[in-house]
Amino acid sequence: MKKPLALALALGAALPQLPARAQAPAWPAITQQNRPWTRWWWEGSAVNAPDLTHLLTQYEQAGLGGVEITAIYGVKGAESQFIDFISPKWLDMLGHTLTEGKKLNLGVDVAQASGWPFGGPWVTPADACKYVAYQTYSVKGGEQLAEKISFMQKPIATAIGHKVDIKQLKDPVATNANLQALALEQVRFEKPLPLQALMAYPEKGAAIDLTSKVDATGKLSWTAPAGTWTLYAIFQGWHGKQVERAGPGGEGDVVDHFSKVATQHYLQRFDQAFKGRDVKGVRAFFNDSYEVDDAQGEANWTPLMFSEFQRRRGYDLRQHLPALFAKASADENARVLTDYRETISELLLENYTQTWATWAHGYGAKIRNQAHGSPANILDLYAATDIPETEGENLTRIKFASSAAHVTGKPLTSAETATWENDHFLSKLSNVKKAVDRMLLGGVNHVFYHGTAYSPQAAAWPGWLFYAAVEFNPQNPFWQDFGQLNRYAARCQSFLQAGQPANDVLLYLPQYDAYQRPGKVLLQHFDGIEHGFKGLPIDATSELLLKQGFGYDFISDKQVQQVQASGTGLRTSGGAQYRTILVPAARTMPLATWQHLVGLAQAGATVVVQGQLPTDVPGLGNLTQRQAAFKKLTAQLQFNPTAGGQRATIGKGAFLLGADVPQLLAQAGVQRETLVDSGLQFERRRTTGGHTYFLANWGDQPLNAWVPLATSAKSANLYDPLTGQLGVASLRQSTKGRPEVYVQLPPGGSCLLDTKATAAATGPAYVYYRPTSAPQPVAGPWDVRFVSGGPTLPAPMRATQLDSWTKLAGEAGQKFAGTASYTTSFTLPSGSAEGYLLDLGRVGQSARVQLNGQDLGTLIGPAYQLYVPKSQLKASNILAVSVSNGMANRIADMDRTGQEWKKFYNVNMAAKLKENRGADGLFTAAPWSPIESGLLGPVTLTPMAAGGPPL
Structure with a gap:
């Protein structure tokens, strides 16, 4: 019978609302992009x-x-x-x-x-990477410089694996024959370098530009005014860096990465090559690292450097050449060097x-x-x-x-x-x-x-x-x-x-503290913390955050200036949400960044500052005005003592200042992931209604524990990406009101958690295992048959005791690279176990397991274990394990017996470890002892109970 509509609505309104249900655990459909x-x-x-x-x-x-x-x-x-x-x-x-x-x-x-x-053969000298050279001269008032203003580039010619005589090379490099055999690394020909600027510096006052007074022969037509003058002559050289590991048709000079014209010319060669062809199937074009400067000297100049510098920094670098080369006061040196490095950074970016x-x-x-x-x-x-x-x-x-x-x-x-x-x-x-x-x-x-x-x-x-x-x-x-x-x-x-990313902390990168650090060269190359930031406070702080379980992302000044306040949190230009930004004891900070941080706090955000507030602006241009504005902003921050630090309320938000970073972050509302205390490492992402965790156990002990989460969770699906096992995880609320998920991971194991903050669990439970009695050996004997590989297949054998096939199979086994099949039979263990943990023990190196003709899985380690339900066992069982090793033993035999396999141009072949280098400095495996291969055991079956987590 149909109810009247009004009655149906009334009944519906009277019923309690059912909780949302989480999606049942299932692996996503794998896409091309998901695969490695x-x-x-x-x-x-x-x-x-x-x-x-x-x-x-x-x-x-x-x-x-x-x-x-x-x-x-x-x-x-x-x-x-x-x-x-x-x-x-x-x-x-x-x-x-x-x-x-x-x-x-x-x-x-x-x-x-x-x-x-x-880089490549189409990179002309005009477009090739450049370096700056300088020379100084001294002239007294009333005198003229007798010396010619000139700089002769010293020749350099280096190659991979052999010496090269530069006199035998043609200029330009790309015109030489047999470039594959030459394997050139760097080539500079002896030639006079073009003058970029000649500046005369008095003992006091502004410098004078004398560039136009130098003729084609290098003669300077200028009589020095009264006093002693120091002349700086700036020359532009050709760095000579060649494309590394280049193939045929790709050998040549590396392009000037700071020049837009050079970059455009480089890309035009591809336009010409692609003309009339459909290359839309190319997903992405790739650049395999910078590495311009892993040669003698560095590519630290570009033809438009002076004009680009003035346009960007607001002053003429030529007026401060002594500071660029660390010959002025320490403060001016640092400021000019910072401005130079910032300009280089912008040129490389744009x-x-x-x-x-x-x-x-x-x-x-x-x-x-x-x-x-x-x-x-x-x-x-x-x-x-x-x-x-x-x-x-x-x-x-x-x-x-x-x-x-x-x-x-x-x-x-x-x-x-x-x-x-x-x-x-x-x-x-x-x-x-x-x-x-x-x-x-x-x-x-x-x-x-x-x-x-x-x-x-x-x-x-x-x-x-x-x-x-x-x-x-x-x-x-x-x-x-x-x-x-x-x-x-x-x-x-x-x-x-x-x-979306689900890190809580934006960690400010003190780029300008790094820029101003003096060095033996002009450029500073940045690669993680180790190269560029080593020894600055961010070095220890970034490691501390990892160890303490605080999820964070680094952020640059340019990116900070695009962050918006979002309630009491922060939203970046890409839409990612964060709780706070942490400034790790930066000494210098651009005025625009400091203004933006103060503005974020005024709008409701919390800014955490470790150790000390920044005290100065970087760079030289418009310095007095910028310093005054910086101090005026800082004066708005009136700090009062709090537990473990100080707090300055400003507008709707605040600055927190102190030395104890974890305590400051806690005050800013950031909860650390305490799961790191049990040896786990994590990556976390935000999903609709919850979070995804990737967890890894890098300890040397198995983990069987309730794992606390810093995010809200009413349910969690647990996935084992190695075995494919999945299910609804056991979840409970701790006495502190935080969710805890039960996780079992062997050493080296990993898993995925998909949590929902409010949705209830749906689907089958994740099955946990616990041993019910001691392991029982699968003793053999084992029939061993070598099924694929070489150089030859060792003879079949019966092994009464497992060991490396390099010992069991004689000389043929010592040099064998391939796959062997191990087969044995065993009876059903006594007892009433629900299933068994099959543990292969040690394996060299990976194994595929079959039981009674049924595939159980492939084991790649470091743990070689899998669960076997009792239903898959019979009274008498046949276990087959196919083990594959690596290439090492066969290669070692080839090196010992002089068989040629290293037949490559260029490096042919490098070794990572010193002990693996021969007399020629290249890789050899000849001294290696045979590496353990095959099923090494002991193989055991452990009775297991399957179900919920152990109590």
Whole structure:
């Protein structure tokens, strides 16, 4: 019977509102972007369509999401197959790759140099990177300078792996033959340098510009007025840096990154190459780090430096050349040096990064950029990049790229991952997993492996390789199980690419305190905290925040000036929300930044200042007025003592000042994640109605504990990205009113938490396990059969006791790289356990497990364990374990027996560790003892109870 509408509405209004239900746990659909990508080196660009298709198919089958093509130096013996970088044939191969990638759902990025940094044979001397040289002269009143105003550039010629005679080189460098064999690093030809300025400085007063009084021969026509005059002559030199690791058609000078004209000329060569071609399939163009100055001297000048400086800083640098070269007072030296470094930073940002980004956007593509190592504020460079990319092993370093992405609303932060994780052939998939985890913990959500070398099917093992580890190639036996790592990374990134950043603290980067630090050279290169900020208060503070569990992002002055107050919190230009900003004892701060911080506090925000307020403005221009305005602002802050510090209320908000950073942050309403106290590390993102946590246990003990969360949570779904297990987590409220989730993680383990603040849980519970009795051995014997690899397959054998196959299989086992199958039978253990923990013990290096013909999973470590429900066991059972090792033992045998595999131009091959360098300084594995391989055990079954968390 239908009820009248009014009655139905009344009944509905009288019913209590049911709580919202959380979505049942489920893995997101994996996209191309979720999957890890890889750097794909085209050695000599000696590629062909059939092998490209074959390799791309293998990459897709292994679970990769895309490739970044980097043309690189070639392979000896393959010269007839070399293809010049961005030649018509090269672009044909790119077109084929784009077509095949689209079929396979593989993305394609392209490095925009053959090697790094940007440069090549089309870079003219006018567009090549420059340096400044200076010379001083002394003239007394009434006299003329007898010396010629001149500077002869000293010749330099360096190459990889051999000496080179500059007399045998042609100028320009790109006109020389056989550049692959030459492998040039840096070339400066002996030549007179052009004069940029000649300034005469009296003992007191303004300098006089004498540049126009110098003729073509260098003769100065000028009689000095009364007094003693010091003349500074500024010359512009050619830095001579060559593109590193360049391939055919890519060798040449590095471009002047500070010149917009030079950058545009560089990019025009690509316009010419792309004309009439469809390159819309290129997702992003890539720059593989700055690295202009890892040579003699530095590229620290550009032709328009003086005019750019005056336009930006408001005064004439030529009036302060002694200060630029640290010959004036300490204060003037610091201020002029700061202004010079700030100008360099802006030129690199605007004339290179932004110019390049605009060009790429014209092709419907993005830019991916490694800004670290640049002589600039790298937060601003990353912010101008569509996909900021980092590398390395230090979390604070990694966070520079992710911070810029978070603050400016970039959805992706990429990372060159596992570069030199270990020396060649030594990295295990478990090691790479930790490298991936490190990136995820640093805010990265788009991993690029370093890397994969194109290797044709016809190439003898080990195929074509790159000079820097890790070898993510099908020739590596671990490729058999590589897909498990890729599934893991894809699952993690499917969560971490969703939502918004959820850090609470903006950590102000004291760029100007760093700029003013004197050094032996003009430039200062910034790379994380270690390079540029080491020893400043932010050094210790950034580490303290990590250890104490405070989520933070670095922020630059430019970015601070775009932050808005949002209630009592802060909102950045990219829409990210933060609770406060922390200034780590900065001594100098631009007036505009200080004005903005005071304004934010007046609008309701809380600004936390560690140690001391900034006391001065940086730079020299308009100094008196800026200092007065700065002091006037500071005078508005009237501090009163509080617990652990001082507080100055201003407008709707306040400044907090003190030495105890955790206490100050607590007063600002920031709750730390105390889960770090149990050895966990975390990355956190904000989602609709809740948060996502990535948790990693990097301790050496398993974690079985209630994990407290600093965010509100009524329910939580728990995901194991390595095994695929998922379910509704056990959650309780602590006595302090904070949610706690029960988590079990082995050493090296990780998981994802998806919490909801108000929604109730829906779906099956996450299953926890606890042992009910002691482990029981799976004793064997084991039938061992070598199924793939080489150089030859060792004979099958029966092992009564597990050990490395390098011991069990004789000489053939000592040099074997590949996969072996271990099979044994066992009876159903006695007792009434719900299931069993199968622990393989030690494994060298990864394993695929079958029980009674059914796949149980792939184990890549560091823990080699999986749960077996009792329902999968029979009275008599057959356990089969396929174990793959790495390339090391076979390579070591090749080095000991003189088999050629190192056949590459350029570095051929570098070693990470000193002990792995031969007499020639290059890599050798000849001294290595056989590395443990195979199933090492002991293999055990532990009876387990499955269900809720242990009480």
